[in-house]
Amino acid sequence: MIARTTARIRGWGRDLMDWMEERTGIVSLTEKLLYEPTPARGRWLYTLGSATLFLITLQFLTGILLLFYYVPTTDNAWDSIHYIMTQAYFGRLIRGMHFWSANLLLFVIGLHMVRTFLSGSYKAPREMNWVVGVFLILIVTIMAFSGYALRWDQEGFWAWEVGAMISSYTPLIGSWVITTLLGGDTAGPATLSRVFALHVWLLPAVLAPLIGVHLYLLRKHGEFGATFEYSERLAALRKRRQMEETFGSVEEDGQVADAGDHSQEG
Numbered sequence: 057m058i059a060r061t062t063a064r065i066r067g068w069g070r071d072l073m074d075w076m077e078e079r080t081g082i083v084s085l086t087e088k089l090l091y092e093p094t095p096a097r098g099r100w101l102y103t104l105g106s107a108t109l110f111l112i113t114l115q116f117l118t119g120i121l122l123l124f125y126y127v128p129t130t131d132n133a134w135d136s137i138h139y140i141m142t143q144a145y146f147g148r149l150i151r152g153m154h155f156w157s158a159n160l161l162l163f164v165i166g167l168h169m170v171r172t173f174l175s176g177s178y179k180a181p182r183e184m185n186w187v188v189g190v191f192l193i194l195i196v197t198i199m200a201f202s203g204y205a206l207r208w209d210q211e212g213f214w215a216w217e218v219g220a221m222i223s224s225y226t227p228l229i230g231s232w233v234i235t236t237l238l239g240g241d242t243a244g245p246a247t248l249s250r251v252f253a254l255h256v257w258l259l260p261a262v263l264a265p266l267i268g269v270h271l272y273l274l275r276k277h278g279e280f281g282a283t284f285e286y287s288e289r290l291a292a293l294r295k296r297r298q299m300e301e302t303f304g305s306v307e308e309d310g311q312v313a314d315a316g317d318h319s320q321e322g
């Protein structure tokens with residue numbers, strides 16, 4: 057009985073997917089977007105990038121929900137967080153998710169970076185993906201740091217102040233950096249506005265397209281060491297060699313370069 061019901065529900069699901077596929081092509085598009093072959097060895101380590109992506113998405117979603125109640129002024133910031141934790145519906149859960157997922161994100165992004173380093177994924181032709189990754193980890197770190205300051209309690213306040221002081225030692229632009237981060241000579245109401253603008257607007261606005269570039273480059277080159285990459289490239293190379301032997305030089309796209317000349321000669 058249960059088996060028959062399950063089979064029937066599965067059948068409806070399949071019919072619905074077929075119906076959607078015929079009209080929108082959404083099923084094949086999703087498959088194309090989601091499936092990326094990975095090397096058979098150490099395959100679980102290749103989930104760390106997707107885990108990072110999942111945690112960042114969670115940060116965006118829970119962050120937007122927190123914005124419904126958070127007030128970015130020195131008088132009200134801490135109180136608004138207290139309100140979220142004690143009065144707002146699911147406030148404690150959503151803030152808890154935002155906080156713990158931020159911590160986990162830093163850990164997972166670090167592991168992802170170590171994995172890509174150890175598997176040599178920074179080598180040609182993936183150097184740009186590594187460079188983009190370095191910017192991503194920098195932005196994620198500054199986001200975590202600025203989020204900490206948004207509480208505007210003693211810990212958050214002093215962490216930002218000390219961080220700003222350290223960055224004042226940057227050669228040449230040190231004094232500009234500290235004024236920008238504090239919004240003046242010392243920490244005050246303008247500092248919180250700056251931190252808020254950074255955490256909620258500027259950094260996410262840079263982060264989101266950079267993640268897009270990162271994923272585009274990943275799809276362009278495939279996972280380093282995935283068997284399909286070598287077998288496909290090898291097959292293309294063999295075909296090219298064969299054509300070169302038969303026709304002379306061959307263009308990048310596999311077209312015969314000097315076909316016209318041959319016909320004239322003939």
Ligand code: HEM
Binds near residue numbers: 169185193267274281
């Ligand atoms: C917002 C942060 C990041 C996100 C969302 C992200 C996402 C991803 C995803 C989904 C993949 C494919 C799955 C995998 O290989 O695990 C990937 C691959 C890759 N990532 Fe990241 N990543 C991030 C940060 C970084 C960092 C910090 C680095 C290094 C500095 C990095 C370097 C790479 C490289 C080189 C690849 C290609 C891997 C290969 O071909 O073996 N990524 N990333």
